[in-house]
Amino acid sequence: TVSMLNVVVAMSTTCLAPIYLSLPQYVMLSSATLTLAMASQVFNQIAEVEFDKLMKRTRNRPLPQNRLSQNTAKVIGGALYLSGIGLLYAGQFSLPVYAVVNAVFFGYLGLYTPAKRKYIANTHIGSVIGALPAYIGWLGAGQPFFSVQPFFAFLYMVSWQYPHFYGILWNCKEDYKKAGFKMQYDPSKIATQSYLGCLGQAISMIGITACNFHSIPYDLVVNGLFFSSMYWHGFKRVNKFKIDPSQENAKSMMLGSYFPLVIFLLSYVVKSFLSHEAVSYTHLRAHETGRNLVCRLLLEKKK
Numbered sequence: 001t002v003s004m005l006n007v008v009v010a011m012s013t014t015c016l017a018p019i020y021l022s023l024p025q026y027v028m029l030s031s032a033t034l035t036l037a038m039a040s041q042v043f044n045q046i047a048e049v050e051f052d053k054l055m056k057r058t059r060n061r062p063l064p065q066n067r068l069s070q071n072t073a074k075v076i077g078g079a080l081y082l083s084g085i086g087l088l089y090a091g092q093f094s095l096p097v098y099a100v101v102n103a104v105f106f107g108y109l110g111l112y113t114p115a116k117r118k119y120i121a122n123t124h125i126g127s128v129i130g131a132l133p134a135y136i137g138w139l140g141a142g143q144p145f146f147s148v149q150p151f152f153a154f155l156y157m158v159s160w161q162y163p164h165f166y167g168i169l170w171n172c173k174e175d176y177k178k179a180g181f182k183m184q185y186d187p188s189k190i191a192t193q194s195y196l197g198c199l200g201q202a203i204s205m206i207g208i209t210a211c212n213f214h215s216i217p218y219d220l221v222v223n224g225l226f227f228s229s230m231y232w233h234g235f236k237r238v239n240k241f242k243i244d245p246s247q248e249n250a251k252s253m254m255l256g257s258y259f260p261l262v263i264f265l266l267s268y269v270v271k272s273f274l275s276h277e278a279v280s281y282t283h284l285r286a287h288e289t290g291r292n293l294v295c296r297l298l299l300e301k302k303k
Contacts, residue, residue: 002130003037006104009157010136012268016149017141028091029140033133036084036101040108042077046070047113055175081105096139104132116181123165123184123193131157152207153268159200160261163238166190167254171247191242194253198234202227205264222270226263233259 010033014021021029045052045063049070052058062068088097107129115122134153139145169176169183170190176183184190205226233256241249 003034003041006037006133007034008265009131009153010133010140012137012265013134013150013153014137014141015268016153017138017143019141021141025091025093025140028087029093029097029137032084032087032091032101033136034084035080035087036105037133039077039080039084040105042073042080043109044113046073046077047109051117051179051181054179055172057172057175091140093140094142096145097136100132100135100139104129107132116183118182120182120184122182123162126165127158127161130161131155133157148207148211152204152211155207156201156204156261156264159197159204160257162197163194163234163253164257165254166194167241167250167252167257170241170245170250171254187245188242190245191238194238194241195235198230198238201234201260201264202230205230205267208264208267222263222267226260226267229260229263233257 007030011026011030014026014029045061048058049063052061053064058064063070063073084101085098088101108126112122112126112129115125119125131154134157135145135150138147138150138153143150166184170187173183173185177185184193205223209223237249237253237256241253
């Protein structure tokens with residue numbers, strides 16, 4: 001689920017770019033994102049195999065059950081990582097793309113995974129690392145890192161993870177405690193951070209529509225759908241959990257996070273059909289790949 005979500009988020013931000021990726025590049029970028037996310041999950045399970053044995057939700061994984069050796073898992077993880085990097089190379093993507101995918105990969109394994117057993121703040125670390133895929137699609141389309149469009153997608157994903165993850169955590173808190181993970185177990189603080197997460201999602205939606213849509217009726221429809229879903233599926237469910245921190249309300253808070261997310265990501269896709277603008281020759285020249293440069297020079301020489 002985590003791996004596929006990374007792909008969906010990464011590919012949705014390509015819709016915001018002023019130029020389209022070619023179909024082969026789109027396939028290679030999405031496949032690279034998927035394989036690298038899978039590689040990080042493999043190495044994470046290798047690092048946490050002893051703790052996974054203690055938790056009901058993870059003890060049936062192949063490594064805790066000894067259905068797969070750690071050496072075999074390392075080979076699989078390494079092959080997935082190299083495949084992802086190879087796909088980026090084949091697609092001739094820029095260095096910033098490599099930088100972000102590796103920041104996600106090594107940040108997840110080197111920062112978030114060990115932080116879970118040391119700091120309660122690990123959730124904040126994980127939310128930032130988990131939101132970085134929002135930049136992959138944007139950078140893959142040759143756009144600059146410091147842009148507002150991917151930032152609002154990044155902010156949304158950081159905010160989204162609080163009500164989503166805390167809903168999971170609350171239902172598995174005894175497992176997490178048994179494994180020695182330093183998590184936030186205070187229901188009032190969980191509710192407060194989840195409220196802030198919902199607020200961050202709302203701010204992100206306002207920002208992204210302000211930056212990318214120019215049709216007032218369309219803005220009203222999209223924002224109306226989003227904020228009504230955020231109210232019913234976000235704020236109300238978090239409030240129910242605050243009043244009664246039961247497992248049922250925690251699960252409702254987690255499941256409720258998906259509906260606003262779908263609307264948010266779909267708004268990116270719809271934007272690409274409604275407001276995609278023509279791109280200047282100067283812009284194409286600025287972002288052309290090495291292969292395209294050779295083709296252009298050969299064509300100009302023929303003339």
